[in-house]
Amino acid sequence: MPLVHISMRTGKSEAYRQSIFDNVYRAMHETFNVPEDDQFMTITEHDAATFRYGSSYLGIPRSDDLVYIQITANNTRTVEQKKALFHRIAELLGKNPGIRPEDVFVSLVEVVKENWSLGNGLAQYA
Incomplete structure (x- = not known):
């Protein structure tokens, strides 16, 4: 049950954003065995004043097309x-919507299963 938060600069089309959703989900489905209909994702857009990055940290040349992808998931992988997940996300986003691999920044936050409530005030995985 991953929860995905994506942050990027403002100004991209709806099709561009939908492609990011579709391909991040596809990568999770293929590499993390995320089931069909398990899509809990948001995109937050930022103007230049509220979006900062290291343009060459670790020798990776980043651009204003940088996309932050934070995935919270069970610590079972x-x-x-x-x-495989990191590679597949960069590969798919490179194909569509055309994001350079240098501009795909992924952070995986792992939690224990009992830390989720997916509705109704219940701990479904506990």
Whole structure:
């Protein structure tokens, strides 16, 4: 049950944003076995004054097309699955909507299963 928060600069089209949603979900489905209809995602857009990044941190040349993708998920995946997820997200976003791999920044936040309430005030996974 990943929860995905995506942050990016303002000014992209609805089709561009929908492509990000679709391809991040596809990568999670393929590498993390996320089931159909398990799509809980947001995109927040920022103007230049509220979006900052290191343009060359770790020798990676980033641009204003940088996209932050924060995924909160259960702590049940292997290191290999995590690497596959990161690679697949960058690969798919490179194809559509055309984001350079250098501009795909992914952060995975892992939590234990009992830390979720998916509605009705219940801890469905506890």
